[in-house]
Amino acid sequence: MDALGIPELSTEQIETLCATAEEEARKWVLSKVSSKMVDCLDISVEAEGSKPLKVAVEINLQLTPDAKNVDAQALVKEATGIAHKAVEKYLRKLK
Numbered sequence: 001m002d003a004l005g006i007p008e009l010s011t012e013q014i015e016t017l018c019a020t021a022e023e024e025a026r027k028w029v030l031s032k033v034s035s036k037m038v039d040c041l042d043i044s045v046e047a048e049g050s051k052p053l054k055v056a057v058e059i060n061l062q063l064t065p066d067a068k069n070v071d072a073q074a075l076v077k078e079a080t081g082i083a084h085k086a087v088e089k090y091l092r093k094l095k
Helices: 011-032 072-094
Strands: 038-048 054-063
Touching (some): 011 038, 011 054, 011 072, 038 072, 054 072
Antiparallel strands (some): 038 054
């Protein structure tokens, strides 16, 4: 974070960062598959430390049998990337 010139984050900023990443990942998944095809979508974003800030994104996606042509693992991988991009975008706004 020092290299990016990002200040130490407050508790509120960390909560906002995590909520933003979760929301972006959720929106992305639901833009790719209908909510009717989703049995379970759990997204967890945790931020730890300050310098360096470590962000962990976990996504549990279970689709209905109707979604047999959808690659759930690929969706999870892409949604995780979207969440990390949302984190980076949020942090760059703070500079």
